[in-house]
Amino acid sequence: MSDSLLQRIIDESKNMHRAERRVANFVSTSPSKVLQMSMAKLSETCSVSDPTVMRFCRRFGFESYQEFKLHLVQSLVPSAPFAYEQIIPEDSIDNIVRKTCRNSLNAIQRLEEDLQPEKVAEAAQLLQAASWVGIYATGISVVNALDAEHKFQRLGMRCQALLGGKRQEMHAEGARSGEVALIFSQSGHTRQMVDMAIAARKAGARVVSIAADDSPLAKVSDVLIAVKPYEHTELMTPLASRLNHHLVTNMLVAAIAIASGSQFPDQLTALDSWRTDKI
DSSP states (O other): OOSOHHHHHHHHGGGSOHHHHHHHHHHHHOHHHHHTOOHHHHHHHHTOOHHHHHHHHHHTTOSSHHHHHHHHHHHTSOOTTOOOOOOOTTOOHHHHHHHHHHHHHHHHHHHHHHOOHHHHHHHHHHHHHOSEEEEEOOGGGHHHHHHHHHHHHHTTOOEEEEOSHHHHHHHHHTOOTTEEEEEEOSSSOOHHHHHHHHHHHHHTOEEEEEEOTTSHHHHTOSEEEEOOOOTTTTTOOOHHHHHHHHHHHHHHHHHHHHHTTOSOTTSOOOOGGGOOOOO
16 A cells, blocks of 8 residues: 555544544554554544444455554554655644654655765765865755754864855855865755855865755765655655754765764863853
């Protein structure tokens, strides 16, 4: 079946009678709890009879409650093709919470399976050896650039998030040997970012890009950390897409910290400028 069992339950619930709908609503919003319940407990929780639960299971092609739970647990495990489950106006707050979490989990698992660790290592080595790192981004990826600046500076690296076309152009054309341009781009097709990569390399800098594989930006980068984008990111960018770019930054930070001899590579030391008064 192409759709997950949970999605089928949500889609079908509008066609159910009131009692079955109560079961569908509980299963779709609390699937992990259902896995720990007997049929009698689920019936009691939803204020329905055992036969109602059985009719609910058979509606989806299962001959027993145990068979239904077996397929339900499989539905909770992210698997290819990692479909993005769109939040729609009719969604309850329970479904908003569930979809947001599931989409993020799917995105993270897809990143883990697709990412090439050797590219992360190569990029981390370049960044650590750089005399200065210019971080380039536009649009929603600006958030990723600022996050990288904050974390790299806390490692003691000389770097800056360069925002705005004119400023980026000036720095890229004035780049020097020993510097690195780190570029974030969801699609890898943004002309501004491709032009910055070309200009920085022409001036003598190396270019590390976090972008889609087989993209124009990928072709003009020295090192590409390929992160597969969701479709139509030029129109709308899901939170899950941005999350993966943040995770790659964390991987680079940890790799650089280990190479620098840190005992706690995934825990950054606070800098004075980020310390705040605590109550």
